[in-house]
Amino acid sequence: MIQTQNVSTRRILTFPAVHPCEDIRPYTILNSLISLARHICSYRSKFFASNKRNASESFRQIGVILTFLEEIREWDSDLPGSVVLGFSELHVVFQKVRFLLEDCTRESARVWMLMNSDHVTNQFRFFSRAIATALDVLPIALIDVPVDVKDHVDLVMRQARKTRFDVEFNDKQVMEVVRAVLSGFERGFVPDKGGLRWVLDYLGIQNWSSCNKEAMFLDSEIELESSNDEKKELGMLSSLLGFVCYCRCVLFDVVEGEPNRQSTGNCRSEVLNGINSDDLRCPISLDIMVDPVTIASGHTYDRSSITKWFRAGNSTCPKTGEKLKNKEIVPNSALRGLIQLYCSQKGISFVDSCHRNRHVKKAVFAGSVASEKAMKMVADFLSVTLAVGTGIEQNKAAYEARILSKTSVCNRSCLVEAGVIPPLLNLLLSADSLSQENATAALLNLSKHSKGRATIVHEGGLEVLIGVLKKGVNSEARQYAAGTLFYLASVEEYRILIGNITETVPALTELIKNGTGRGKKNALVAIYGLLAHPGNHRSVVAAGTVPLLANLLKSSDTEDDLVTDSLAILATLAEKPDGTTAILRHGGLDSIMEILNSISSRTGKEYCVSLLLVLCRNGGRDVVALLSNSPSLMGSLYSLLSEGTSRAAKKAGALIRVLHEFYERRSSGMMAPLLSQERSVHVW
Template identity: 60%
Template sequence: MIQRLNSGRRILTYPAVHPCENIAPETLLISLIALSHNICSYKSKFNASNKRNALEAIRQIGVVRVFLEEIRDGSSGLPDSTILSFSELHLALQKFQYLLEDCTRDDARVWMLMNSERVADQFRVLIRAISTALDVLPLDNIHVADEAKEQVGLVMRQTRSFRFEVDRDDKRAVEVIKSVLVGFEKRVDPDRSELKRVLDHVGYRRWSRCEKEVRFLESEIGFENVREGKREVRMLSSLTGLLCYCRCVMFETVDGLPGLRPESKSSSAVVSFLNVEDFRCPISLEIMTDPVTVGTGHTYDRSSIMKWFRAGKPICPKTGERLKSMGVVPNLALKRLIQQYCSENGISFGDSGRRRSRDIGRTIVAGSLGAEEAMKMAAGFLSERAAGGTVGERNKAAYEIRLVSKTSIFNRSCLVEAGVVPHLLKLLEDMESQENAVAGLLNLSKHSKGKAAIVESGGVDLVVGVLKEGLKVEACQHAAGTLFYLASVEEYRILIGENPRAIPALRELIRNGSDRGKKNALVAIFGLLTHPANHRRVLAAGVVPLLFEILASFDSEVLVTDSLAILATLAEKPEGAVAISRCKALDLIVGILNSSTSRAAKEFCVSLLLALTANGGHNVVALLVKSPSLMGCLYSQLSEGTSRASKRASALIKALHEFQETRSSGPVNRVLPQERFVHVR
């Protein structure tokens, strides 16, 4: 009967519901006592604002709880006439519980402070609702001590007379915040002593407390941006800028684990040991937003598996086993892990394509002038600290740059313009700061100005040095990711390819790195292959055999797909086709084409086989025509594959037919005319 708090609700919303009409008064009474007991437990919790109002409301509800317990203990039965009063009281107490939950949240204290007037109004409205519910309670029909009735009467009088107003200290803190935000808009540095008083008022004496609210505010901005009105985006953005500034400037150290990682709970430790690939749907390869489990025990994103079922496939995509039922069970534990992973890594959870495009658009500019100037000031401060601070200050600056640059294109622009790139490059040689510095460079390399700043500051050789000799695996994989983004520019692809250490270092990361490191190295190589001269360098580095090791192990479908993309690109040139043919793995490629659930992997398989028939000679075609399952796979691509996969499958089918038709009439000069070859892009 007790309404459980909805963990997915928005803050300052109260989704309370009326009890059902036919509920017994005794059942409703038990639920009311439990609710009031829960509310009274909030007395010991910290309220950053509206302390006086919260304590007074809890005190009055405590008196009501005693009265309700008296009714429970002294009455053998309750008249039906109590249901109306109990129902209204139940509704009000539910809302009270939601309100107190928000008031005691440790990640929304500044936001609740800025909403002090609204919160005080809610206390006033809800306490009046309790008074009204008690007013219609038929006390004459309830057997309870007169003292208890008098206590309830006293509460009713007090609820009408008590003035739920904003605390004076709250008002002063709000005025300071508003003044600082106006100062930001005018490019005036805030008074740090004033900021410290505000932070002390809300209990933010540690870096991690400030960081938690930044994450909360960013999530609220995401919600507001999909609303039509977007009424609160400006204030939310301004407060985010303010707290980012405070996090960077007001705290000397990052509390938590060594290496400047924020304080984490046990669940965070669990997330750190999981691979993000475990969060991807085996069908779409995207991070799941609504994971569900089918009868075989395998988990998929709900939208993907439902689409699979609607296509008339009552089987498990991973095992091929026919399902007795197409019912699915929500995997709530996995969903919570994914939500936490996304929160800790700055990834928006549950975005549709439309939502993602909006989020990208909003990160190009700040949500308000105050947020814009606050970030510029913070970027300037971080640049100075990264350049000339103590060892600890430089390391913290590198970590802050890493964190700030992760979530916003605008933030990256501010940091690049503040001149942080040369300072981060110098920190690559610092044992304490290397990982944070290269992670910051990775984020900044996603910005066009960031790419230019890295290359113009001589950063390619320094990043390659970290890739080859990084002190931590994480530093190596961040370096590979940086090279991938730099390789999106033609002249930088040439520069990276000409570095004699770059491609061999990427090869070693493929051989010995983590799954994330291998992924970054593979996509970096794929990006480099867009420049023709890098084909020869990749082949000379011995990358091809490693790619087939990945295909044979099939530990990760994402890595398999990336490996196939590289092989298909290499096979476009005769020397690449020859190197691939030497590995004698045609059966392996056909097997992946037959078994993979990834449309992208299947398309790359077809592209690879098509390129091999064009550039690998008659021996390749002769082996392919002997494969009993190949033709069926190719025909399935005609109807199930992408338009490109369908065209390439059609070309490959024609090539195989031509080979079979001409075997009896003599050799042919070309298995597949050059103009039929479709290049992989």
Template identity: 70%
Template sequence: MRSFQIRLFCVSELHLAFQKVRCLLEDCTCDGARVWMLMKSERVANQFRVLMRAVSTALDVLPPGLVDATDEINGHVELVHRQARKSRFGVDPNDKRVLEVLVSVLKGFENGIVPDKDNVRRVLEYIGIRSWSLCHKELKFLDSETGLVSSSEENRELPELSSLMGFVCYARCVLFDVVDGEASRQSDNNSGSNGVLGGLNPDDFRCPISLEIMIDPVTIETGHTYDRSSILKWFRTGDSICPKTGSKLKNTELVPNLVMRKLTQQYCSENGIPFAEAGHRNRHVKSAVLMESLAAEKAMKMVASFLFNMLAAGTKKAINKAAFEARLLTKTSIFNRSCLVEAGVIPNLLKLLLLADSWTQENAIAALLNLSKHSESKAVIMENGGLECIVDVLKKGIKMEARQHAAGTLFYLASVEEYRVLIGDNPEAIPALLELIKNGTDRGKKNSLVSIYGLLMHSGNHWRVIVAGAVPLLVNLLTNCDREDLVTDSLAILATLAEKSDGTIAILRHGALDSIVKVLNSSTSRLGKEYCVSLLLALCTNGGTVVVAVLVKNPSLIGSLYSLLTDGTSRAIKKAGAVIKVLHEYCERRSSGSMAPVLPQERYIHAW
């Protein structure tokens, strides 16, 4: 019995050790982990040494002759035993020498010293990185690891990871003249996620409390997911219940929902949603001021200076490559944007918009879209005549992708009140946005819709949007578009236009009432329903009995309104109650024979 227990213990220890060896080997051979493994070579060697010692100890304890197996298997066991006992795992001398070069480059970055290209190339060639695509793969791996480490309690490796990202980023931009393979054309695509995202409702990415895209999704005890900041505010009010189910919570522990965060990022990227940094990790907020290491900070500033020089005086090929690098670097990192703005790349990028090369134009406008999210860049763009260049791309861009990027850029510029006025004053801007809504891709439609919505924050643009023909396009989207987020954006614009009598008249003249009620009855979007009921209330207020008389005849409307009172957002509940009150008062006046017209006779219009 005792021998059996000994054998069982030894085999269990061996199984555990080999499982750890397998995991360690998988980590060492992970795609894109070469420079990280070089940096961690001493630690990896120590881990192998510990695991082989565990294997050797387990086999030492295992009594000879107790392994009931063939001679061949026993021979393998003995071979493993000898190798585990004799193996000396240490860092290869060549690894040590190259690692010293890498560390010296990183220290040079910290001191503001531009590294010798030969030293950078020596490190990359030693670990087998000889192309732009392999270098880019290393950068993506490091970025992924940084995200995992920054979201955990143990983040001591963050400065090291950040420094290596600076090194690899510098190497990718400076050493490689050619973007090989399809990497350049896949920079904004995540085709692998289409199947997953196709089965999700756009509202799934919004926090049930704030109705905003979840930046940091966390799951509570009931299994429901909320944005961290929103649910923490909820708990601070003393509510220890689930906002969605109303059930009492035994604990208020928050579990990061990494899958939802990744899906949210993919969704925003694929659909061109230019809302404020949706899905970005919290570490990016910090990186707006400072990177996680001095080496990374200085390396990025060197990269920005290099790209400025290439854009200003490089060959045609080098200029296109520099524009593409600027596009990639500014896609997610606020710090990178600030470095490139400070380096002065914006005027040179604006000049590229006028070129006849489609790929250069697309890279330049995509980079400008990313840079326009930075607070200081908007003024630089406008002061350098950027509005006319961007509108020109929006109207006549060589590729549809360039046009939709231009629409997104206008959205960010329109966040400044002064620039909303200037964009509206440009006679081609709003018509070009509407043309993209009519004939663009879904992403182009999305960017144009949110841009117009932003422009409407300036009241002087209301009549321009109406005169340009926005209303029939938006009403058509309500009835013929399968994308619920586009329908919701259309409703948001119509609700804003309906706040003024001219907007109400235009909406009613195009027979929108029936479409609005149908969306209210069928939509699964809480935000969409909120805009629906806001729109109906504005139409009732400005359209008077003409509108109300039509609405009271719709038998399905009142049920949808009452449903909102129990399941709508706080704003939707308030507006639905107001519409119900208007309908009830109309019915009471009609039954008592005391009807009075709300609109002057000359403004009487047909609702259908």
């Protein structure tokens, strides 16, 4: 049989061809060759944005060879074994040609393929020579087919060695225009729109959606290139991304093809149903994986973590201790897509929350002078459009600011410096749901930038954001407003200001009660951020947050990450007597013990133990007595000593000592106060 491999994760312009097995039968590989050649010829009907002539020559050569192969299958019933070598060489070349044609016709990679025309041309030339070599090895004289077919193959073989493959004249012209635009960006020159449109028309990029696909592809290539040590292509990739983003923002007036949020959300919920967040975490770092890779043991780790493990001289699987046959790592693209989907569904920024050290340079710096200058021009354009454009233009500009600010610190910096925040705040007052949503989402991303946070607050954005949080025209705008407050609350001064606005906490509590899953998540983390200032404690308790969180914990439908966030808030509130009283009054103790036994999240277990320890301290003997009656509690605590995080183990050990002391005192009849900090809080 012919060996196969998963090439779905291959990078563009790489050709991971697989050699057929040595003992393959002639007719098995012949049938595979015919199928492969037909697949290659099917690319004739596809659009080639560049390298059209080179592709046509390859189609001509392989078309003749396909006829030859089909004649062999029809005429020769007894192929000699000596044909296997030639067929095998031909099979490898055909695989590579197929990959090259796949890249040439890829809708999202047209700009990149154009600018790589020299390399692409060389590949077509190399594959043509390789086809000639494979045919030369093939014992054609021993194959029973008509003479005219053999003559055609012989002609192809001779031409394949001599055929010129050059970059086409029109491709060269378009490349020169792109290079001139990039050079102009570096010098601060605004490009001519007519030239930009000519380039995009030539490449068949005719609308915002297709232009955005080009940007997304380049961004993914930059991410891959950033992980390489050499980073040879990073500068050009970054420059072209700046070029494409400029074209997308300036040339297209309409954002079309936006997916229906409701149907997409339902589909995502089905895909993520039953997913445990711990399954998405690296067993080494315990963080959600950014670039999951699978090693020889079959276990998956984050690339950065397992690379450090191997560099430290280890040759075993960190999870099982199994001795590895090799240290090869294979990208787990399916899991990576699932993680991206999970982060999107939960309101987690996949790049900013997870890419801690890996792509710092990519995130902070533009990658090239042309890219940086292009982004500054884009930011200036968007700032003006947001300030004086029509309603439709403002909505489109807000959407561009939203997607540009999503993953790049450099983009955020350019947008903040260009002054987009004041007009975005004005757009929050819009009655148009999309405009308000896009503006709020853009502000959420910009609030991750230190100067962006300062600008939002100094421009009076707190009151406006809280207004959206209370009465936003759709649920998405309200949840983005809550997320923005979370980032603003990372600054001590701002969390005091936010807490002093009496409507803030009730509005967040309402979002926890009636919001979407992501809305609940954003509201919970916003409240958690506000609790970093002790002065906000009383208002959170007074808003009825504790009974609301207690109900969340009791609900079987509550997802693990919401449970963990709720536990984090309760653990903070329990530090003060009124928080402990509220938790005990609303039956929180039983829920916490149940969750400790059932939740799989290590972080969630740690919060449970923290809560129980604080409740013992503030609730006194009555709380400890209730805990001592739980038959499963001690088993859960002992398991945390060996399986939990270091902090969870310490807290579990402390709670075990409290319970042991209680047992000893009860056995001896001495029921003195259990802890020096015991308070007289009644257990309801």
